[in-house]
Amino acid sequence: MRRWNGWGDDANNFPLNKHARKFLESRVGKAKALPDADFKSALKKVPESRIDNPHPLLSTDAEDRLRHARGQSLEDWLAMREGELGPFPDAVCWPETSEDVKQLLAWAGEQNIKVIPYGGGTSVAGHIIATSSDKRPIVTIDMGRMRQLEDLDTASQIATFGAGVAGPDLEAQLKARGYTLGHYPQSWELSTLGGWIATRSSGQQSYRYGRIEQMFAGGEMETPIGTLEIPEIPANSAGQDMRELVLGSEGRLGIITKAKVRVTPKAEHESFHGVFFPNWQQGHDCLQAIGQEKIPVSMLRLSNPEETSSHMVLAGHPYLLGGLKRYLKLRGCHEGQMCVAMIGATGSKSFAKTALKQAIKQCKRFGGIYIGAPLGKKWEHSRFRSPYVRHTMWDAGFAVDTFETCVKWSNVSKTMQTMEQAVKDAAQEMGVKVQVFTHLSHVYAQGSSIYTTYIFNVAKDYPETLQRWKNFKKASSEAIVACGGTISHQHGVGVDHASYLPAEKGELGMKVMRNNIQLMDPGGIMNPGKLVADIETEVDSLAVQSLDKKKQQQIKQTA
Structure with a gap:
């Protein structure tokens, strides 16, 4: 059964061997695990739903709402383990057709209810959480029942899927016909096709198959103002490509219901x-x-x-x-x-x-x-086991997290060194030790992604452990900005990276993105606070866009 407070199936467990534990203790010191909350006590904290006029497809069951309250960021992890998951969605629903989604969005607009699209719940950037500033009721729309292979055009090698299909199910349906999509992010076990598109995901073998933007050929997205249909034309010069509007939209414009993807015959x-x-x-x-x-x-x-x-x-x-x-x-x-x-x-x-x-x-x-x-x-x-290692580490008293970026080749080594040093400096300021290491995971002619992992001891309690993570997150994000890297190569923006996005997109770029959201979602019901932060947060984040020159120099000189 899927864990309520962590990653994957609870039957999967990969113990930390004695050599590994001894190694970690030699790097970050002796560790002591924090106590985990039990499911029943967490369930008691789910409040009454604020929805007065429910839609027939909705469930206000406390367990359904608890299991959809958090993703897989370290902040989410700490909230689940402590048993303090709130705020919660007020209801959850599982549409089975595009028409269901269309009706749900129309109902949400009429009732002034906000909507959070949900794929596999694997977000590590805060895409699926209800924010504390949300005053209106919130409904999570779980796309997991829309998972069928609806069509396979073998002549054109285009497959049409329900956007809620998860990686293993998608590949199994294609394999039966002799094909593969070849998209294998580390979250492949649970993440979904719609989520990959909405966050511009990259799979482990992107060098052969391409990132999701090379695979995404067209499809349908239900929005508050209508259905956006994108035909699977191989290439065109007819104005702006509507696929680019959908890619990376993170649920702010609407919900992807059908996706047409370019598939490949299964390799010999x-x-x-x-x-x-x-x-x-x-x-x-x-x-x-x-x-x-x-x-x-x-x-x-x-x-x-x-x-x-x-x-x-x-x-x-x-x-x-x-x-x-x-x-x-x-x-x-x-x-x-x-x-x-x-x-x-x-x-x-x-x-x-x-x-x-x-x-x-x-x-x-x-x-x-x-x-x-x-x-x-x-x-x-072991390529998909890494997320389970977090359980192993946690049970031994260690917290583990990652961050990533992408830069051109002339800047790869300097950026890697700067990112790692920023984490080490943050640890020193807090008086803790950290183990930090990096790999290049996606290579391009122009440059490479840089993926950094860091491990540290949990603190004496949950609030202090969360503060350690916030300090690490701030230091690493500022280092990425100072080095001119993207704030996210493959994990998307969500809430966690939203305040750093203006540094990458610029003032005009942010205005274009905000205008697109206001056009497609005039009532402001779609995935609030994600991707494009609220106005107050964005104004504050302009300081990030032009980090104090002295601070930029200090960050860069650490390399």
């Missing part, structure tokens, strides 16, 4: 391979070269030295890893300096073999040591 072969580099710079330069030469592998990832060493310890098997380290040392890769890269090869057997051969040739040119597929098989086996 797929494998993942490990390569070690003596240092970060050689690995960085190799991935840049592969990306700019457009060698057709399916995935490229590069862990920095700290992530490489951390993952080798956290993975366990110290004796096997000891042998690997000795071999790598003989080849010039020393612990604390070496970096591991993962390379995917997907397609026909001959195509995958040729692509991998070309990539390995480049790796060797930059001093890489190819160690074959065993490490890749281990990564593939």
Whole structure:
């Protein structure tokens, strides 16, 4: 059964081995877990619904409302674990057709009720929470029953799905027909097609299949003023592309009900391979070269030295890893300096073999040591387990969170160093220790995404632990802004990143976005406070757009 206060199925558990715990304690100190609230006590805190004239599709059941109150950000996690989840939606509903959604939006407009679209509940940026400033009743619309493959045009390789379909169900329906979408975000187990589109998601093999914007061909979105239909034309020069209006809209314009996506025949072969580099710079330069030469592998990832060493310890098997380290040392890769890269090869057997051969040739040119597929098989086996590790860490008294950005190649290393240093400086100011490491997860000819993880001890209570997270979030976000990176490469904006968006979009860009929202949602009922912050918050956030020059210099100099 799905957990009410964390990630995924409660039958899945991946214990923290003794070597991993000892390693973490050596980096951040002894840890002591905080007490978790039980389900019954949390349920008692759900207030009476404020809806006086309910729609027939609505449920005001306390458990339904509790299970839809939070996403998966660390702030959400702390709220669930403490048992203080509020504010809650006043009702939840599960439409089964586009017509149901249309009627619900019309009813919400008439009743002056706000609406939160809900896919898989996997948001790590506050997309699905009811904010404390909401005075009107709130209804969460769960799209999970709209999950069928409605059509597959094999000649054009276009599949039409209900937007509530989750990753495993989507791939299973396509696999039965010999196809794949190939979109595998880390949240794949629970996240949905509509959510991927609404937040501009990126999957682990985006290098082959593209990000969701390359896959999204058209579809339908129900808005408060009507249905927006987008035909699946391969390409056009007929004005602005309406797909771009829907992509990244985060529920502010309407609810995606049907999505037409570009699919690919299922690959004959797929494998993942490990390569070690003596240092970060050689690995960085190799991935840049592969990306700019457009060698057709399916995935490229590069862990920095700290992530490489951390993952080798956290993975366990110290004796096997000891042998690997000795071999790598003989080849010039020393612990604390070496970096591991993962390379995917997907397609026909001959195509995958040729692509991998070309990539390995480049790796060797930059001093890489190819160690074959065993490490890749281990990564593939655990590729969707990482969200469960948060449970393992939490039970041992450790909190773990991530943040990410994307910059051009000339700025990748400096930005990575600046982001990590910002977290370390924030920890020092609080008098705590932090373990921080980074990898490049999505490579482009122009640049790369940068994905940073940090681990710290929980505090003596929940409020202090939350404050630690807020300090880390502020420091990392300001570092990203100072380095000219996007505030989010793959997690969207939601509430958590909204105050930093003006720094990226500019005053005119924010006005365009706000005008689009006001046009499509004149009553202001759609997902309030997400993506584009309320006016007061946005005015305050203009300070972020032009961070004090002295502070910018201080941040940049940490690299």
